[in-house]
Amino acid sequence: MEVTFNQLFNSSNVLFLLLGAMYVFSMHAGLAFLEVGSVRKKSQVNALVKILTDWGFTTLVYFIIGYPIAYGISFLVPASELLGDNQGFDLVHFFFLLTFAACIPAIISGGIAERAKYWPQIIAGAIFAGIVYPFFESLVWGQNPLLGQAGSWLTTITGGIPFHYYAGSVVVHSVGGWIALPAVIILGPRLKRYVNGASNAIKVSNIPFLALGSWLLCVGWFGFNVMSAQDIAGISGLVALNSLMAMVGGIIAALIVSGNDVTFIHNGALAGLIAVCSGSDVMHPLGALVVGGVAAVIFVKLFHIETEVLKIDDVLGVWPLHGVAGTWGGIACGIFGSKALGGLGGVSFLAQAVGSVAALVLAFVCGFVVYKVLDVTVGIRLSEHDEIMGPDLSIHKIEAYPEEAL
Amino acid sequence: MEVTFNQLFNSSNVLFLLLGAMYVFSMHAGLAFLEVGSVRKKSQVNALVKILTDWGFTTLVYFIIGYPIAYGISFLVPASELLGDNQGFDLVHFFFLLTFAACIPAIISGGIAERAKYWPQIIAGAIFAGIVYPFFESLVWGQNPLLGQAGSWLTTITGGIPFHYYAGSVVVHSVGGWIALPAVIILGPRLKRYVNGASNAIKVSNIPFLALGSWLLCVGWFGFNVMSAQDIAGISGLVALNSLMAMVGGIIAALIVSGNDVTFIHNGALAGLIAVCSGSDVMHPLGALVVGGVAAVIFVKLFHIETEVLKIDDVLGVWPLHGVAGTWGGIACGIFGSKALGGLGGVSFLAQAVGSVAALVLAFVCGFVVYKVLDVTVGIRLSEHDEIMGPDLSIHKIEAYPEEAL
Amino acid sequence: MEVTFNQLFNSSNVLFLLLGAMYVFSMHAGLAFLEVGSVRKKSQVNALVKILTDWGFTTLVYFIIGYPIAYGISFLVPASELLGDNQGFDLVHFFFLLTFAACIPAIISGGIAERAKYWPQIIAGAIFAGIVYPFFESLVWGQNPLLGQAGSWLTTITGGIPFHYYAGSVVVHSVGGWIALPAVIILGPRLKRYVNGASNAIKVSNIPFLALGSWLLCVGWFGFNVMSAQDIAGISGLVALNSLMAMVGGIIAALIVSGNDVTFIHNGALAGLIAVCSGSDVMHPLGALVVGGVAAVIFVKLFHIETEVLKIDDVLGVWPLHGVAGTWGGIACGIFGSKALGGLGGVSFLAQAVGSVAALVLAFVCGFVVYKVLDVTVGIRLSEHDEIMGPDLSIHKIEAYPEEAL
Amino acid sequence: MKKIEAIIQPEKLDAVKEELFKADIHKMTVGPVKGCGQQKGYTESYRGTIFQVNLLPKIKVEIAVNDEFAQATVDAIIRGARTGEIGDGKIFVTDLSECIRIRTGEKGKKAIG
Amino acid sequence: MKKIEAIIQPEKLDAVKEELFKADIHKMTVGPVKGCGQQKGYTESYRGTIFQVNLLPKIKVEIAVNDEFAQATVDAIIRGARTGEIGDGKIFVTDLSECIRIRTGEKGKKAIG
Amino acid sequence: MKKIEAIIQPEKLDAVKEELFKADIHKMTVGPVKGCGQQKGYTESYRGTIFQVNLLPKIKVEIAVNDEFAQATVDAIIRGARTGEIGDGKIFVTDLSECIRIRTGEKGKKAIG
């Protein structure tokens, strides 16, 4: 068979995005194990089921509603049309973007763990992944040129420079984290988490599983960021190196600030990776190191303030981790992307600030509305009895280690 | 160094199949952990050893006997000839096909867990991976044009359309699952699994490990299916999307039918992926969704009938999962691949039915003969004492958590 | 956008090395879990923290000091220069080589587990990854042509044939393993490991985690070896097949020699993979099978001699595994790479022996000096009280399963 | 009042529970222990070193009863746990001087059931 | 001397410990057990099969005290463990005939505290 | 008959077993517990919050013996478990009113060994 250059290019492109999609898909396993390790034994099964089934429902809604909203493309045509003349590149493109959308419910999951009802959360996740997220996506990457597109509305006030994003600091992580915040607040803390105004920290169950989750995320993240080029010809080694440096900045900063705390160190790596996404293609590696380090410090400090001072029982700390570190990443891109700091330039601080704040406001408001409505209608919280039994037994009728039950 | 187009094409091709082989290899880790989680603590070590050493022996027999049977190619020539002029593409091709062959003993392993002797099973696995499977492979993909090849015998009765396969629903999964059925029957149930005719279900040990196994399989499956193109120029985004949709169909169907049972949900994803393999390149994504969903329902219902009504102690449910869902996948390709249902067409229901049934008959008969002979000669079952001690202690002289032994 | 051949080639190259780097990065998770499973419960957290933070510090020192030493390239220039005109290929090249350098402290970690202080080990790791390893690297692969480069000094005594290496049997594994030996000796055995001259083996905690670590390493190793081509146009299917065969040789030899011992089988696979690295591009697959099998036998026997006869408490057996099997691999390349044994030829036994011995001498001496100096200055061993409490509690103030603490 | 402590084979717990329920004894406390007795242990081997393991997994069942139920309890346990093979276990009986129900503060005979 | 054995709800361990410390009782031995009593169990379902689980997780606290401290100990446990709901647990008291401190070889009253 | 219960340091179990075997005592039941006494606990910290942990891992060894063996058993345990440091543990002795071998139904002195 004679293979043409075009064929090879298209094939390489399909492979490229497929690998990206597979890596980000494997990150969902990472999110699952991060949650398994960070909750009590009686909530481990629930963590696993939530992540996998949220993935399932997100696929359906994003396929049918979300993707058309974001990009105006529908898949309800015969398979031959779907394939197109580029070996089905559009289909792996969908798969890749889906893996981002599916992060939204998976991020929220970690905040509301151990006490949320199952089905209301599935509904909420479907609304976010099917409508809210694709809508914001459309404003940044998609068919409604408001923020991120060349020539979008934002460029009219920033001297022509749109909101710069590479991978998803803002679009994925900060949106997920800022939706989770109202969810956690409306849900309220786990029973006995705060007793008479005093904090009574609840211990995590399994550090090795938590670390496994973190490793799956760290490895997959290079797919998340590098494959965000969305076209193999746009691949950039700088994106890979910056991701690495930000992760390392996060690891070392968390180590120092937390006094060698294993959970903070493994989450610090993630904070760095979350923050670097947006500007990973324009910053200098040393800039990325700083951005990642700052993100980890933000996470360590803010998690303490959130859970100990503000008494918000955000189990995995998803608001400081994904929400605030994501926002920081969006803004940092406007700082460290500049030529003055060794970056490639072409970014506007104003554009980054506007885009990042727009995302958090949209996310917080939508999150608040959706959870408030669900709370007053169907209720989003397990009964006290079910929470004491644990979601594993009360929802799934099984324990994580069934053989141990007598 | 000047690089030519041909060099880049060959290189990309080697990389493509290598990645496929690596993903399917990692699925064996998935099969190992799926079994670790699904057996009792006293059989976890055995699960791990079986999968890894079966892999070793399969590599040897497939290298020396199997591959020559299937494709008429021998590797007993100097390394320089092996390399060829395409950078050793044939060698990664062998690696990729090996990862399929090695699934056969790994699938059976899950059915006969906790009570089978070690060496007889190694011998059985070597026979299947070295002779039975390659022989069937030769009829479908290889040098004996009976079913799957253009112009094979089957095309004479189906109006020219051969048995359509893409990846291994039928060739790998249904063959593995249908070999396992007689093995499980001849071996008999675990001690006290059925007491006076009443079922006495034995609890699994570790849901997180079971889920880890399922995740490894789900991620790797995209390599299993997409790299089944066996040539980068043949890559198809449709295969990826259909795999995704079938997996999601399996997750959601299992969730609903099983009443939110974590083991069924994680296995439901696998049922969907097993069923979609054959027709993943010709079906419409919504067709794949249905195929996957049906596969999961088959698995959930048939597992119950098998283990509770027929009282066949198939520990991981490998017959309904790999066997029957695989057969369903082979047949479903003949239905949902048709243009009428949005597919690409070019498939024949008759060809699919004949091919799928041929596989199950061959597998069942060979499985029965091999295990019966082994049973009456060397014996395939642990002594009662060894089974009570558990295979970990009686075969491997160690427990899964040695520090806990006093 | 019109894409040129050059663009596609550069892009494919960046992708190729990035994948390699990601696989080797994931092997560090493998090293972490191998250690988690092989130590007692009270040292699991420490294992996880050591591997992840060693990675962080290694990245920094290799970026700033090591890479310039090895290759004379500095990254302290603006991002635009870093990118170059090949889409940042040099940056992923750095990432890939870093993943090798970072193996050094990660290998040592397994030998000194359960009783070493945290910070002195971080310092030692930084010295090795920042100076010692890059210096040796420069002699083999880098800017100081002593051993491995065409035309290097060694070729003057071997008839023009330099020290052949492909991936890192010698440069990475044997250097790591031979540095670890003096570290383990200076540190001394764990408390009560040898009582009145009698060996009192300490049991491992968790076989499934140990096996998970081994699987992560086995899968990633195909990236370690194949991507060592460092250029997609140099990819070789033979490297993949030889890696496979050596791994299988290691599995089967360990199975037989150890009497079906699960820890030896999972480490035997690694011994095979370590030994094959150097000559994986020149040996015949059957040669690789033998090389891997011999490596596993070396490991099984030597581990026994080391820990039972010589009473060196090398917890994970890193000296026989990485050190000696690595040296064996370097030498074996000079034997099995020859045309007489079906290999591709072009290797010199003398060159291999000299290069392999040079590596072990350098490593042992540097390891001895660094650990001796640290020992007499800051001290490298935990206090007896801290060791009894376990490093998890005494260093990290947390247990691996915090919920279980009452 | 008596406290009855039985050490049984783990796989016999279900049968013992069943016999106890049949004998109308519904309250008990159960925990995993390891034991050694006439039943000999096994050897483990790890990385070539052989370990003698002589503590085997057992289940301890504790039941507090009024004196008149003691015999019935012992009998039920024996019915459930006996296989006739070494390792079946032992039953130990001690005097209980007081029993208090935490919920109500009730004491003695009334509290036990 | 008395040996006091209390079976309590797991989530009450902290409160019980606190009450005991307040009552100046600082020595105890604690372990996880499973129990059944008036509190009913739950059903698990695994792959479609339903299991009746009637043993629920409990904590056993054991405290050896001199006779004059027995009542105070029982009272402290009750204060910490009582919710008034089924499942609160039981306290069992037995006579202790001897107590020895391993470290010093001291016996009886002097050894217990 | 006596029931001897010893709470010892986990790392002393092997030495205690050895001393017991030397003293011809071969039957025992062993389990993991947590204890607090004079030995002070430790602090854990998780995500910046500090926890006081005051229950340390211990091993409980239970041995039922005929009266004439009680002293020898206690002595053997002390020989195996004593280090002279705080945390060595305690031995508690109670009277045993009955002992039954499940396998044979034998009772009392004959059943215990």
Ligand SMILES: Nc1ncnc2c1ncn2[C@@H]1O[C@H](COP(=O)(O)OP(=O)(O)O)[C@@H](O)[C@H]1O
């Ligand atoms: N004297 C004893 N003291 C403490 N535990 C005992 C004693 N005798 C037996 N046991 C417990 O009972 C279990 C079964 O004892 P074993 O002698 O093996 O059974 P059998 O009496 O049926 O031969 C032992 O493993 C141990 O846990």
Ligand SMILES: Nc1ncnc2c1ncn2[C@@H]1O[C@H](COP(=O)(O)OP(=O)(O)O)[C@@H](O)[C@H]1O
């Ligand atoms: N007679 C008994 N013998 C042994 N354990 C008992 C007995 N009665 C209660 N228990 C233990 O106490 C726990 C609580 O008992 P339960 O009857 O549920 O509480 P309450 O007395 O508050 O209703 C049980 O799960 C069991 O472990």
Ligand SMILES: Nc1ncnc2c1ncn2[C@@H]1O[C@H](COP(=O)(O)OP(=O)(O)O)[C@@H](O)[C@H]1O
């Ligand atoms: N009065 C007691 N009641 C119950 N358990 C006790 C008592 N005294 C000691 N223990 C147990 O013995 C263990 C060791 O006690 P500790 O006072 O630390 O040792 P030592 O007596 O050697 O100083 C404790 O952790 C606890 O488990």
